[in-house]
Amino acid sequence: MDYRSYFKQYPDKNGRYGEYGGAILPPELVPVFKEITEAYNAICHSAQFINELRRIRKEFQGRPTPVYHCDRLSRKLKTGCQIYLKREDLNHTGAHKLNHCMGEGLLAKFMGKKKLIAETGAGQHGVALATAAAYFGLKCDIYMGEVDIAKQAPNVTRMKILGANVVPVTHGLKTLKEAVDAAFDAYLKEYKEAIYCIGSALGPHPFPQMVRDFQMCVGLEAREQFLEMTGIFPDVVCACVGGGSNAAGMFSAFLNDPVEICGVEPLGRGPKTGDHAASMAFGKRGVLHGFDSILLQEKDGSPSPVYSIASGLDYPGVGPEHAFWRDLGRVNYVTATDEEAIDAFFKLSRYEGIIPALESSHAIAYAMKRAREMNSGAILVNCSGRGDKDVDYVVEHYGYGEQFMFKD
DSSP: OOGGGHHHHSSOTTSEETTEEOOOOOGGGHHHHHHHHHHHHHHTTOHHHHHHHHHHIIIIIOOSOOEEEOHHHHHHTTSSOEEEEEEGGGSTTSBTTHHHHHHHHHHHHHHTOOEEEEEESSSHHHHHHHHHHHHHTOEEEEEEEHHHHHHTHHHHHHHHHTTOEEEEEOSTTSSHHHHHHHHHHHHHHHTTTEEEOOSSSOSSTTHHHHHHHHHHHHHHHHHHHHHHHHSSOOSEEEEEOSSOHHHHHHHHTTTTSSOEEEEEEEEETOSSTTSOOOHHHHOEEEEETTEEEEEOBOTTSOBOOOOOSSGGGOOSBOOHHHHHHHHHTSEEEEEEEHHHHHHHHHHHHHHHSOOBOHHHHHHHHHHHHHHHHHOSSEEEEEEOBBSGGGHHHHHHHHTTSGGGSOOO
């Protein structure tokens, strides 16, 4: 694969990344998604749109976010390997999600839509979309599982303050997959005046491409910043992977560079079905929510129950481009357990003064593990969000983390 021309080739004209992706839709939505695709293809080549998005990113979001060297954490690991963070936790609203939500909001205005519809798990996408709706003067409906509403109460409050209508989802496991189901059902009834703003790099084409493109600012900034700081490339670039939005944005910029790229999935409580959400590790090819990818499935093809301590990662599938990157051998997909994520959460908090999201903590956990194995070099981690939303849950279940500190 010649990655210099990769983005000219993928997705192809059918919205596919190799055998994955596409737009598998009910007949009434085919013309709707054709309209979205045509609108996106028009604006992504528009200097006016690009300049407006750049202005928003600089003046409203506070981009670029910095790359930070975790000096104390690296020294505590007692290895020569150095850990660096791309600080997406410092992006406005506290996570990477606003990068694509502002792009989707701008697209909605271009198309003359009046409402944004979306799902959310951890609430970061919901807060980001509610923020975009407030900025652009649009209505906003956010579908969220009852389990996640209880677990992520601060983000629910933020969404409501911003003016969003938070719709509880009460069927099934009452988590992210069911929230996506409910949001799609609502969109089927309101597509004439609304646009569906999916929360990750998945769903029917053009959503995976749009989210990847809007998130690519993360990787492009990080690549330039790391080279400026060190003069060389990192040895490893890693990010957590649920659906894969933050990882798609981070990895895209490094595809043609001499770096190892690793996506970190949630192994949860262990490998038993229902105890994790590690699609790449245990899934197989299938169709869900209008796209073809690697999914966790039961024998009858229905989605398996999934779990992660991080609400933003408990989805039974992965974005189609990630499945393609794995098949190409360009990206390795690994796992981190709940306990490893919690350990990383507390260590980064105590030794660097940065409280990461539980989602991001999975990637930080893997970076710590790899640093111990490597003994030299550098690992660049996408810290995709901050952990304010998680602190009540973590303290209730794990206390204040004294048991996770290094024993000097």
